[in-house]
Amino acid sequence: MIGLESLRGLQGALLGAGGIVLPHIDYTAILPELILLGGMLLLLVVAALSPRRLATEFYATATVGIGIASLVASLVLWKDVVSHGPFTAVAKSLDIDGFAVLFLVLVSCVLIVAPMLAVGYLRREGIEGCEYYVLALISGSGAMFMASANDLVLVFLALEVLSLPLYVLAGFDRRRAASSEAAIKYFVLGAFSSAIFVYGIALTYGATGSTNLGQIAAFLARNVLTSNGVLLGGVALLLCGFAFKIAAVPFHMWSPDVYQGAPTPATGFMAALAKAGGFAALLRVFVTSFPTLRSSWQPVIWVVAILTLVLGASFAVVQRDIKRMLAYSSINHAGFILLGLQAATAQGVAASLYYLFIYAFLVLGSFAVVTLVAGRGDDQHDLSRYRGLARRQPVLAGSFTVLLIAQAGAPFTTGFFSKLYVLQAAVAAHSYALAAVAMGSAAIATFFYLRVVFLMYSGSAPVEAGVSPELVEPGAASLAAPALAMAAPSGQALASGLVAAGGAGVEPAWAKRSGGGSGASGEGDGAEPPGEATTGVPETPLSSSPWTVAGLGICVGATVLFGIWPEPIIEFARLATTIF
C-alpha cells in the first residue's frame, strides 16, 4: 500500500496540477487483471533475457501459477464483495460486484486449464516459446475487464484487448495456411463488428449523454425514451456487436471457419474465453443499463436465440469435420445461454452464468481430445478418425464421451443442470415457445453428440451407416433411416439402423474415402483441402503428456463432480446474481 501511495504521489508530480485529472485508482479492485498483465510482462522479459530457449513446460508452469494467483485474488475479491457489497472503482468505470467476480474466477480457471492442454500440442508441433501463453494472458485480462467494465468505452477497449490476441492465436500455426486464413477472416470480420459496436456506443452516448452504464440506466429511468430512434439504433448496433462476439446467428458465419482453421487448443481457449467475455458484457449492458427498453430488445433476442438454437444444431448435423461440428455445437450452446438473457430476470442471469461457467470446461476438454486425436500436424479432424477410438484409447474415449453427453445435457453431468436452469428461467418468464424450440434443438444436438460417441465405441467394423446417414448411398438410405431417429435420443433406434444397414452390407460412400478425404471440406473455401497423404498420421496417445492428462482430468472431473453435486456452482451463480 505504501508503494501504491508513493506511486500516486509520483503521478501527481509528473502531471502537475493543471493537467488531466487522474482518477483515484483502487489497485485491489483490479488485482486479478494486474496479476495477469504483470505476469505476462514478466514472462516476456524472462523469455527475452534468457540466454537459451526455455522449454514450453516452463512457460506453462508460469502461466498456471499466474492463473492460480489471479484465482486467489479473485476469491479474495469475492469475499470482499460478499461481506461489503459491490462497489465501483476507477472513476466508476469498473463495477466490482458478484457478477464481475464470477467471471474473474471463471477466466482464472480457464487460464489455469488452457495452458495445461496446450503444452502437449506446442511440443508436438514444435512451436516452443512464450507467445502462446503471453497472448492467452492478455486475452484473459481483456475478458476480465469486459466482465467488470461499467463504461461502454471500457467495454470496447476490453473487447479489443480480448480479441486481438485471439486473432493472433487463430493464426498461430504459420505452417498451416488454414490457420492464417482463419486469422485473417476473424480479424477482418472482427474489425467490421467492432466498427458497428463503436457506432452503437456513439449513438447511445448521443441519446443519453453518457457512456457510463450506471448513468445511462439512471438517465433512462428518469426519461422515458421508448421511441427514441437514436437510442434504439444504438442499442441495436451494440447488440449486433456482442452477437458477433458470441457467434449468434446470423453473426456466426466466421466461427466455423475460424474454429476449424485455428490451432485446436487455441480453438478451445477461444471458445471458452470469447464466449465468457462477450456474454459477460452483453448481460451486464442489457440487463443493467437497458432494462427500461426491455420490450424493445427482448423480441430481437427472442428471434436471435431461436435462429441460433435451430441453425446451430441443424448445421452441426451435416458436418463431417469434428471442429466444425463443435463450432456449430457451440453456436447452439450460445442459443441456450441467450435464453437466460431473453428472460431478463435474476433467475435467467444466474442460469446463464452457470451455463457459461460449466461450458468453459466442457469446450476446453472437448478440444483437448480433438487435439490429441488429430495427431501431429493438427489437421486430421474427420469424424472417421474417431471410429474405434475406445479400443485404441479407452480413457480418452471415455473422457470424450463424458464431455459430449454432458454437452447433450445428460443427467449426472453439469450439462444437464445448465440446460435445466436456462429452460426453467425461460419457462418462468413465460417464453414457452422459446423453451420448446430449445428442447427441440437439444434433441437434434443429441444426435450429433451421440454419433461421435457411437463411432468411438463401434469398433472397427467395416460399415458404420449411423455415422453420417446423409452420406449413405441412395440404396441404403431407407435402411439407414432408423438411424435418424436418434434425433430423438434413442440409442436403440440408432443401433437398429446400424444393424439394418450393416446387415445389408452397404458401404457408405464417404467411408470408402480415406480419412479426412476431400469430401470433408464440403463447405467453405476456408479450410485447406486436407491432403490424401496425411492419412497415415497416428493420433497422439493421451499418456504422451501428463499436462494434458491433468487438464483433461480437471475438465471431466468438474463435469461429473458438479453434475452429481451441483450446489456449489449453482449457489455461486445465484449469489453472483444477487450481488449485482
Next chain:
Amino acid sequence: MIHAAFLIPLLPLAGFAILAPFGRRLGNPLAGWVATALVAASFVVTVIVFVGLFQQAPAHRELTQSWFTWLGADRLSVDAGILVDPLSMTMAAFVTGVSSLIHLYSIGYMEHDEQFPKFFTYLNLFVFAMLMLVLADNFLLSFLGWEGVGVCSYFLIAFWFDRDEAASAGKKAMIFNRIGDAGFLIGMFLIFERTGSLQYTTVFARLGHVGTPSLVAIALLLFLGAVGKSAQIPLFPWLADAMAGPTPVSALIHAATMVTAGVYLMCRINPLLHLAPDAAHVIAWFGAATAFVGASAACAQNDIKKVLAYSTVSQLGYMFLAAGSGAYVAAIFLMLTHAFYKALLFLAAGSVIHAMDEDQDIKHMGGLARLMPVTSLTFLVAWFAIGGVPPFAGFWSKGDVLENAWAVTPALWVVGAASAVLTAYYIGREFFLVFLGERRWSEARPSGDGHGGHGPVAAQAVAGGPPALRRRPQDPSWHMSAPLVVLAVLSVFGGFINLPFHPSFVFLERWLDPVVGPALRRLHYSVGQEWLFGVVDGVIALTGVAVAASLWRRAVDRPAFEPRFLSAAWFLDLAEDRIVARTGTALATFTASVIESRIVDGAVNGVASLVRLFADWARRAQNGYVRGYALGIAGGVVAVVAYLLVRVVQ
C-alpha cells in the same frame, strides 16, 4: 409388550433376506424350516402384542409406531409406521397363524420340487407384504403391501412357469389386479387432495370437511381396488385361473389371506363408508351378486380346486355384503372363520391331489374316504362349516351377515340365502364325488394286490379314463395332516368367538368396537327373531346338504345340473376376453404397427430428413468468402436496426 409390534412384519422380511441369497445353500428341507420358524415366531410376537393390547382399556387400544419419514414432498408427508389396534392385530394374528400352518404344510407338499427354497422365499416375502398391508398406519404404506402381495401372488401363481397355463394365469392375475390398483391409486390421490394426508387417523378425523360426492367417489375408487384384489364381479376370473399355482399357495393367498385384503380395506375405511351410504349400498349389492354368481359357478366345476376357487369368490361376496351393510364385525368374523375352513378345504384338496398323482378332476376320483380317513373327515368338517350347519363356525358367521343384510333390505337377504343353499350344495357335491361313491381311478399293476373294486376300475382305465396311479392313495405325512387337524378344530369351534346369545358372548364385536364401533349398524331384533334367523339358517344349510346327498350320492354325471352356462361362470371370463382383451390387443397391434411405426417413427425420421435437407440447403450461404460473411453480418445489423426503428415509427 405392544412395542414389540415392529417385529411382526420384520421377522418374515428377515426370512426373505436370508432365503433370497442363501436359500439354495440351505436347501431342502432346511430352507422350509427357516421360513416356517420365522413366520411362526412372527405369530408368537403377534400373540404377545395381542395380549398386551387386550390388557389395555378399550379406549387406549390404539398405538402408532412411526419409524421414519418415508416420503416428504411439500404438503405430502408419509411416515413408515404401523398402527396397532384391534382390527390390525386381528388381521395380523390370523394372517400369521394361517401362514404358519400353511408353511408347515408346504414343507411336505413341495418336498419333491426342485425350486423348493425359492418357493419359501416368495412365501416369506408374501407374508411380509401382507403384514405391511394390514399393519400400515397410512394408505400409501398399505398400498406398498397391497402391491407386494400382488407381485408375490404373480410369482407364486406362475411358480411352475414352464407350464403355459400357469404362466398365463400369473399374467392374468397381474392384469386384473392392475385395474383395481388404478382405482386404489386414484382414490388415494383424491384422499390426499381432499384431506391433505394419507394417514388413516388423520384422514378419518378430517372427513367432516369433505363433501359427500367426494366421499362416495373415494369409497367407490377404493372399492374398485378391493374388487380387483378380492375377486368380485366383474374382476373375478383371475382367481379361478390362479389355481394353476401350487395348492398351498391357493390356500394361503387365494383363499385365506391376500384376497381378504379388499375386505380389510373396506373395514379400515368404515368411518368413510359410514358417511357415504350410497357407496355402501353399491358395495353390498356387488357383494351379494358376487356371492350368488360365485356359488352357482362352483356348482358346475369339475376341477377340485376350481370348485373351491369359485367358492372363495362367493364367500368374499358375503364379506363385501356385510361390509356394505355396515356389519364390519360380521365381515371380519366371516373372514376369520372362512380362513379356517377354506384353508382346510384347500389343504385337504392338496392332499387328495397329491394322492391322485396331481390329477385334479373330481370325476376321476371317488371312494377315497376309507383310504384317507383324516383328509375325508376334516373335509367333512369343512363342508359343514362352510355350509353353515349348526354349530360349526360358518353357521354363526354367515348368520351374522344375513341378519345384517335383512336389516338393510330383505332383497339382499334373499340373494344371500339362495347363495347359502348353493354353498352347502356344491361342497357337498364335491365331497360325494371325491370321497364317496365308487372308485373311478385305478392303481398301477404291481401294487394292485387284490383289494376290492379292481375289475371295473381297470375296465374304465382301458376306456380312456385317468391313467393308473403309481401307488394307493393314503393320508399324507404328519406335517401335512397336522395343519388339517388344527384347522378342522378351528372350523368347528371358531364360531364361538362371537356368539349371539348374550352381550357378554360377542367377544369379537366388543374387541373391534374401538375401531368400527361408531360406524357399526346396530340391530334391534328381539330374542324370538334371533332364534327364527338361526332356525332358518340351519334349515337352509341342511337343505343344501340334503340336495347334494340326494343328487350326488350315487351319480357321477348329471348334465342338467352342470350346465355350460355355470361351468363357464356365466360366460363372464369369455365376455371379458372377447370384449376387453381382444379389442385391447387389436388396438395395441394397430398402435404398434400403424401409429408407432408410421406416424411416430415417420415423424421422427421425417424431421431428421428435413433438418438434413434444410441444413444442406442453407449451408450454401457458408461459402467461405469473407465478403459473404460480412454481408451476413450487415444483413443482420440492417434487420435488427430496421425492426427497432419500425417500432419507433409505430
